[in-house]
Amino acid sequence: MLGRIEVPSDLRIGSYEISVRAENGFLTYRRVDSSAGEERRYVLSRGIELRAVPMYPIFYPRFITQFILCVLEHEIVVAPGASIRVSLEIPVDVAIYAYSGNSFKIIDVLALHKDAKYVLYGTTYGGTVARFCVARLTKSVNDVEFGYAYMPLTIKNCMGRVARVSKVLLDASPLRLYYREGSKWYVATQSITMNIVTDTSAIVYYEKPVDPRALPIDDPESLRPPRVYNRTDMLQGY
Amino acid sequence: MDVVLAALVKFFETYERYIEATIALVLGVTLSYFVRKLLFKQLARGMPHHLANIITRGVFYTLLLIVILIAAGISGINLMGLAVAGSVAGVILGFALQPVITNLAAGMLIITEKILSPGDLVEIDGVRGWVVDVSLFSITLQRLDGVYVRYPNIKVLSSKVLNYSRSPVMRIDFVVSIAYKEDAEKAYEIIRKVVEAHPLVLKDPPPEIFVSNLGSSGVDILVRVWVPTQMWYEVKRDLLWRIKKAISDAGIEIPFTQIDVWFRNPIRVEKS
Numbered sequence: 401m402l403g404r405i406e407v408p409s410d411l412r413i414g415s416y417e418i419s420v421r422a423e424n425g426f427l428t429y430r431r432v433d434s435s436a437g438e439e440r441r442y443v444l445s446r447g448i449e450l451r452a453v454p455m456y457p458i459f460y461p462r463f464i465t466q467f468i469l470c471v472l473e474h475e476i477v478v479a480p481g482a483s484i485r486v487s488l489e490i491p492v493d494v495a496i497y498a499y500s501g502n503s504f505k506i507i508d509v510l511a512l513h514k515d516a517k518y519v520l521y522g523t524t525y526g527g528t529v530a531r532f533c534v535a536r537l538t539k540s541v542n543d544v545e546f547g548y549a550y551m552p553l554t555i556k557n558c559m560g561r562v563a564r565v566s567k568v569l570l571d572a573s574p575l576r577l578y579y580r581e582g583s584k585w586y587v588a589t590q591s592i593t594m595n596i597v598t599d600t601s602a603i604v605y606y607e608k609p610v611d612p613r614a615l616p617i618d619d620p621e622s623l624r625p626p627r628v629y630n631r632t633d634m635l636q637g638y
Numbered sequence: 639m640d641v642v643l644a645a646l647v648k649f650f651e652t653y654e655r656y657i658e659a660t661i662a663l664v665l666g667v668t669l670s671y672f673v674r675k676l677l678f679k680q681l682a683r684g685m686p687h688h689l690a691n692i693i694t695r696g697v698f699y700t701l702l703l704i705v706i707l708i709a710a711g712i713s714g715i716n717l718m719g720l721a722v723a724g725s726v727a728g729v730i731l732g733f734a735l736q737p738v739i740t741n742l743a744a745g746m747l748i749i750t751e752k753i754l755s756p757g758d759l760v761e762i763d764g765v766r767g768w769v770v771d772v773s774l775f776s777i778t779l780q781r782l783d784g785v786y787v788r789y790p791n792i793k794v795l796s797s798k799v800l801n802y803s804r805s806p807v808m809r810i811d812f813v814v815s816i817a818y819k820e821d822a823e824k825a826y827e828i829i830r831k832v833v834e835a836h837p838l839v840l841k842d843p844p845p846e847i848f849v850s851n852l853g854s855s856g857v858d859i860l861v862r863v864w865v866p867t868q869m870w871y872e873v874k875r876d877l878l879w880r881i882k883k884a885i886s887d888a889g890i891e892i893p894f895t896q897i898d899v900w901f902r903n904p905i906r907v908e909k910s
Contacts, residue, residue: 461837461838464838464866464868465866515837516837517837517839517840517841518837519840519842520840520842520843524805524843524864525805528806529806529807529840532842
């Protein structure tokens with residue numbers, strides 16, 4: 401399901417039916433969303449390769465922010481100086497990429513979670529808008545459900561007091577999604593470490609991928625600013 | 639051969655100063671160009687592009703002026719005379735260009751204080767629009783109907799300026815009236831469901847829905863929602879329609895203005 405889309409092929413991803421055909425010297429891409437009755441068609445020249453890859457849940461209904469606020473299904477309490485590692489699953493969508501060599505364009509985003517909502521992280525004068533999602537606990541990468549990505553999160557309490565964590569702010573720019581070519585559904589992020597620094601601030605670090613054999617997705621253009629710091633500062637609560 | 643060489647030597651001896659001045663001018667302009675490029679690259683890393691552009695332009699023109707003066711000095715032009723003429727001209731120009739200089743100072747204040755930036759949604763003197771350009775002399779605004787408006791910086795500085803883009807979110811208020819005979823709680827539930835289902839209405843800060851007024855014609859329900867600032871128009875256009883449709887579909891009457899008139903004495907109506 402994930403990876404290269406053969407020609408001709410008929411796929412089903414969630415509520416979407418995709419058919420790719422070769423016709424009179426060009427390719428046709430047709431996608432029907434059975435839940436909404438929407439249809440999208442593309443005509444592609446020869447030499448274009450289509451790939452279905454996981455995508456950050458920030459492009460549906462439209463791209464407003466690159467931040468994702470993951471509210472933990474169960475709050476986590478960490479003892480002073482201690483650390484805890486939990487396995488979470490966060491919602492992701494699927495994007496259809498059109499490749500020609502190293503160059504690519506995203507031609508379609510298949511929203512797997514249509515109940516998208518946004519939240520304000522922080523105050524109305526200094527905060528940021530983020531895509532809201534609920535991060536659920538899971539056991540391992542193999543237990544992750546369709547439409548979700550596995551995210552191992554290590555929380556380190558660097559304070560001398562007990563800390564209570566209810567949310568993690570992720571930035572889709574340093575965050576990376578990895579998938580296994582040809583797998584039915586294998587999607588994971590890097591290992592994420594959250595250092596709790598004070599009562600109101602924490603730093604989120606994006607570390608190594610969970611599975612070094614998995615392929616990273618090519619980030620969309622809007623998420624490719626210079627990555628000076630591979631971290632996200634949560635200055636307005638966690 | 640010797641004749642040509644002698645002619646060349648003579649030419650260089652005669653025009654030595656001018657050749658040196660030309661070389662100094664070319665080198666100076668080239669150097670100023672590269673300084674401008676390099677400075678912009680460095681400044682753009684730490685400040686908005688339009689501000690970096692203004693600073694580098696200023697540095698570039700100052701360097702050009704210095705290069706021109708150096709070249710003029712090398713070529714033998716009397717700079718003392720230029721200085722005297724320049725100071726007289728400066729006084730005259732100072733009076734003549736007073737409005738321009740005032741705008742320039744206002745522009746520098748607007749840029750350094752970051753009152754406005756390109757892309758901001760603002761309201762200046764009751765005119766709402768997107769800031770297209772912030773320059774040293776004026777600000778260009780594109781009104782929501784697409785028309786471009788240019789404001790001199792001094793006007794912006796002395797006007798009331800509302801900058802909606804300063805906050806990442808914006809609150810939109812609607813008033814929905816229902817007839818007195820209708821079930822307000824049912825209406826509340828319908829409105830709540832519509833608001834919560836809208837993807838661009840923020841989950842947090844949470845929407846507020848409450849009876850704000852018992853009006854002369856109906857019960858006024860105030861709906862307050864927060865939306866991403868860049869989406870305010872879309873939500874405003876879409877949400878009230880969705881609420882109206884949901885309320886009408888539920889059979890709840892939206893009242894129009896009504897006045898009950900009571901007569902002190904009974905009125906006799908005669909049929910002719």
